[in-house]
Amino acid sequence: xxxxxxxxxxxxxxxxxxxxxxxxxxxxxxxxxxxxxxxxxxxxxxxxxxxxxxxxxxxxxxxxxxxxxxxxxxxxxxxxxxxxxxxxxxxxxxxxxxxxxxxxxxxxxxxxxxxxxxxxxxxxxxxxxxxxxxxxxxxxxxxxxxxxxxxxxxxxxxxxxxxxxxxxxxxxxxxxxxxxxxxxxxxxxxxxxxxxxxxxxxxxxxxxxxxxxxxxxxxxxxxxxxxxxxxxxxxxxxxxxxxxxxxxxxxxxxxxxxxxxxxxxxxxxxxxxxxxxxxxxxxxxxxxxxxxxxxxxxxxxxxxxxxxxxxx
Amino acid sequence: xxxxxxxxxxxxxxxxxxxxxxxxxxxxxxxxxxxxxxxxxxxxxxxxxxxxxxxxxxxxxxxxxxxxxxxxxxxxxxxxxxxxxxxxxxxxxxxxxxxxxxxxxxxxxxxxxxxxxxxxxxxxxxxxxxxxxxxxxxxxxxxxxxxxxxxxxxxxxxxxxxxxxxxxxxxxxxxxxxxxxxxxxxxxxxxxxxxxxxxxxxxxxxxxxxxxxxxxxxxxxxxxxxxxxxxxxxxxxxxxxxxxxxxxxxxxxxxxxxxxxxxxxxxxxxxxxxxxxxxxxxxxxxxxxxxxxxxxxxxxxxxxxxxxxxxx
Ligand SMILES: NC(=O)c1ccc[n+]([C@@H]2O[C@H](COP(=O)([O-])OP(=O)(O)OC[C@H]3O[C@@H](n4cnc5c(N)ncnc54)[C@H](O)[C@@H]3O)[C@@H](O)[C@H]2O)c1
Ligand SMILES: NC(=O)c1ccc[n+]([C@@H]2O[C@H](COP(=O)([O-])OP(=O)(O)OC[C@H]3O[C@@H](n4cnc5c(N)ncnc54)[C@H](O)[C@@H]3O)[C@@H](O)[C@H]2O)c1
Ligand SMILES: O=c1ccn([C@@H]2O[C@H](COP(=O)(O)OP(=O)(O)O)[C@@H](O)[C@H]2O)c(=O)[nH]1
Ligand SMILES: O=c1ccn([C@@H]2O[C@H](COP(=O)(O)OP(=O)(O)O)[C@@H](O)[C@H]2O)c(=O)[nH]1
Ligand SMILES: O=c1ccn([C@@H]2O[C@H](COP(=O)(O)OP(=O)(O)O)[C@@H](O)[C@H]2O)c(=O)[nH]1
Ligand SMILES: O=c1ccn([C@@H]2O[C@H](COP(=O)(O)OP(=O)(O)O)[C@@H](O)[C@H]2O)c(=O)[nH]1
Numbered sequence: 001x002x003x004x005x006x007x008x009x010x011x012x013x014x015x016x017x018x019x020x021x022x023x024x025x026x027x028x029x030x031x032x033x034x035x036x037x038x039x040x041x042x043x044x045x046x047x048x049x050x051x052x053x054x055x056x057x058x059x060x061x062x063x064x065x066x067x068x069x070x071x072x073x074x075x076x077x078x079x080x081x082x083x084x085x086x087x088x089x090x091x092x093x094x095x096x097x098x099x100x101x102x103x104x105x106x107x108x109x110x111x112x113x114x115x116x117x118x119x120x121x122x123x124x125x126x127x128x129x130x131x132x133x134x135x136x137x138x139x140x141x142x143x144x145x146x147x148x149x150x151x152x153x154x155x156x157x158x159x160x161x162x163x164x165x166x167x168x169x170x171x172x173x174x175x176x177x178x179x180x181x182x183x184x185x186x187x188x189x190x191x192x193x194x195x196x197x198x199x200x201x202x203x204x205x206x207x208x209x210x211x212x213x214x215x216x217x218x219x220x221x222x223x224x225x226x227x228x229x230x231x232x233x234x235x236x237x238x239x240x241x242x243x244x245x246x247x248x249x250x251x252x253x254x255x256x257x258x259x260x261x262x263x264x265x266x267x268x269x270x271x272x273x274x275x276x277x278x279x280x281x282x283x284x285x286x287x288x289x290x291x292x293x294x295x296x297x298x299x300x301x302x303x304x305x306x307x308x309x310x311x312x
Numbered sequence: 313x314x315x316x317x318x319x320x321x322x323x324x325x326x327x328x329x330x331x332x333x334x335x336x337x338x339x340x341x342x343x344x345x346x347x348x349x350x351x352x353x354x355x356x357x358x359x360x361x362x363x364x365x366x367x368x369x370x371x372x373x374x375x376x377x378x379x380x381x382x383x384x385x386x387x388x389x390x391x392x393x394x395x396x397x398x399x400x401x402x403x404x405x406x407x408x409x410x411x412x413x414x415x416x417x418x419x420x421x422x423x424x425x426x427x428x429x430x431x432x433x434x435x436x437x438x439x440x441x442x443x444x445x446x447x448x449x450x451x452x453x454x455x456x457x458x459x460x461x462x463x464x465x466x467x468x469x470x471x472x473x474x475x476x477x478x479x480x481x482x483x484x485x486x487x488x489x490x491x492x493x494x495x496x497x498x499x500x501x502x503x504x505x506x507x508x509x510x511x512x513x514x515x516x517x518x519x520x521x522x523x524x525x526x527x528x529x530x531x532x533x534x535x536x537x538x539x540x541x542x543x544x545x546x547x548x549x550x551x552x553x554x555x556x557x558x559x560x561x562x563x564x565x566x567x568x569x570x571x572x573x574x575x576x577x578x579x580x581x582x583x584x585x586x587x588x589x590x591x592x593x594x595x596x597x598x599x600x601x602x603x604x605x606x607x608x609x610x611x612x613x614x615x616x617x618x619x620x621x622x623x624x
């Protein structure tokens with residue numbers, strides 16, 4: 001049994017991670033400022049003797065005693081992280097520095113939730129961990145992409161200089177229940193639009209690709225990485241690649257929707273393709289995703305339906 | 313007459329900038345922690361009514377009233393910035409954030425001394441400002457390269473969100489008097505080695521290239537940029553490109569040295585070539601370098617000779 005800190009634990013990924021860690025019998029402390037997360041995502045644990053929820057912003061120092069830190073606190077969807085770019089960078093830079101300072105003091109292992117966005121609009125396909133990336137340092141996505149890049153750099157600076165034990169998970173697009181319905185990302189948009197028989201909005205021609213993993217696969221990957229000895233970055237994602245048009249059709253079919261498909265302008269610096277090479281996770285962690293896209297989408301659609309019903 | 317803050321003003325570039333600004337009649341405040349700078353570089357101004365020297369580290373907040381900020385504080389040579397990578401990143405990230413916070417409060421224009429290193433080991437040659445770069449986010453140079461990239465990102469986050477007036481100078485390799493003799497960079501190493509008739513150490517085969525500008529050219533470029541309306545990044549460098557072997561031979565000849573040339577291992581991630589495209593500086597600032605390489609080298613050699621004589 002370990003004392004585990006999950007920053008951003010009231011968010012989408014964090015709350016699923018908390019569920020799993022609690023079920024494993026650990027003592028779990030969640031730190032969250034509720035910018036994009038919500039109490040409801042973890043309310044089923046409130047009152048449990050192994051669970052604690054701290055309302056705290058990671059850009060301020062934090063002094064607690066823990067064995068492992070899963071550092072997830074950071075807005076993740078483009079509309080959220082572009083809402084206040086200065087705050088996004090502060091969260092990634094100062095937030096990560098504080099968690100590394102904490103890890104250094106209490107000798108905890110610190111796992112950074114990094115992202116496939118550090119590869120930017122990739123010129124290598126699929127992306128291996130050795131790829132250096134293709135990121136616009138001053139574009140509208142930079143507050144997130146460069147923030148995560150420098151967070152990784154900080155991890156290895158503390159690792160080499162202060163012997164902090166670090167893990168870096170480069171997370172690829174993830175979906176599942178408790179995603180924000182209004183976060184503007186493709187899966188949530190398409191499901192909402194389909195369920196409400198509103199037009200499905202494809203940005204650009206729809207030929208750009210993404211590879212989506214279901215959230216429980218990601219959680220298993222994060223836990224496997226944390227408890228491994230692998231201190232170099234590892235891609236955690238599902239290599240099954242689809243065009244955005246395929247997602248639109250699939251989601252429309254699964255929801256038996258009457259939505260028409262419309263095209264809108266492509267956002268600036270939108271990556272044209274993305275697909276993880278997960279050889280390293282397979283060989284060094286024995287991990288690979290197991291949930292089928294359709295299975296995951298059905299669960300997510302059921303969640304969105306229930307949320308919509310509750311709202312009305 | 314303006315109130316001007318120069319962070320890192322006791323360093324190599326900073327002290328030349330201070331000289332020029334003082335000669336122009338401005339009120340100049342230098343902030344420096346003397347990590348790589350030294351009082352001697354600005355001692356000729358101490359006591360002047362327009363000059364102030366503050367011993368301060370930019371990772372702590374600073375509250376003063378100024379009109380312009382030249383933010384140069386950051387170790388610049390690989391041995392210096394790798395000496396304490398955690399501190400290097402804190403200086404670039406928190407230091408730049410503090411200077412942007414200051415600029416925001418007092419409505420000052422803030423110029424960031426960025427670097428050609430944000431282009432990394434470039435795959436575009438020469439490098440234009442539109443190039444996104446090729447940087448290893450977790451390599452040994454990352455504390456500097458990614459630190460400067462995120463510093464640029466911060467500039468544009470504060471610019472778009474808080475209307476801070478920013479200038480970003482992407483400075484290419486620079487040399488001249490007051491360079492650190494022991495900073496391990498190529499010009500200082502080769503001059504010292506030549507003057508002492510010790511072996512000239514070429515790392516690798518010597519076919520890698522750099523383009524060196526003389527420090528007074530850089531200072532004129534920085535001042536032109538600050539006082540322009542150009543708030544997007546601008547390369548400031550000399551496009552005259554030479555192989556490292558050519559530098560070795562040239563410096564050996566100018567010093568009439570008997571040094572032999574030896575080859576050592578190439579450092580990790582050493583960029584193979586670097587040369588600025590300065591079209592933007594020429595057209596938008598009317599700036600271009602004017603000092604010949606040989607002229608600059610002779611002055612630098614004279615400075616190193618005098619320093620060596622003083623030491624002995
Ligand atoms: N969901 C994905 O597809 C995906 C892909 C790559 C990486 N990631 C990373 O995984 C992590 C979790 O993402 P998510 O999808 O669950 O997003 P999310 O927005 O649901 O969760 C982020 C959580 O962090 C909290 N938070 C944000 N800023 C904070 C701050 N300054 N202090 C304290 N708490 C703060 C939010 O309130 C929220 O609960 C993020 O770091 C994200 O970058 C997610
Ligand atoms: N010299 C070059 O070839 C070159 C090339 C590209 C960019 N630059 C940039 O120009 C700037 C000046 O470089 P330089 O060659 O004069 O280097 P330098 O090391 O001589 O000067 C840096 C100065 O900053 C000070 N400093 C460092 N960390 C500080 C901190 N935390 N707080 C306060 N002061 C601090 C140092 O004491 C020093 O006086 C740097 O930002 C560097 O990245 C230089
Ligand atoms: O238990 C701790 C220890 C450190 N920190 C913060 O982590 C950051 C980086 O720590 P480090 O030890 O590198 O900083 P230092 O204290 O040496 O400046 C600092 O801002 C600390 O305030 C923290 O939040 N909790
Ligand atoms: O309503 C939408 C939302 C997104 N996208 C596209 O879907 C892809 C994934 O976008 P998302 O914001 O989900 O994630 P990210 O770009 O960060 O992978 C991108 O090419 C978007 O342009 C789309 O076509 N319609
Ligand atoms: O005159 C000032 C104003 C701000 N700051 C620092 O600049 C940083 C960023 O400023 P911002 O206004 O973004 O931060 P906030 O105060 O809103 O957290 C903060 O850490 C401030 O302490 C400073 O050093 N001098
Ligand atoms: O004694 C030396 C120092 C540097 N270099 C090479 O000279 C180039 C410029 O190195 P420097 O450290 O001056 O600056 P950089 O441009 O790499 O930051 C690089 O290719 C180095 O490998 C060299 O051959 N011998």
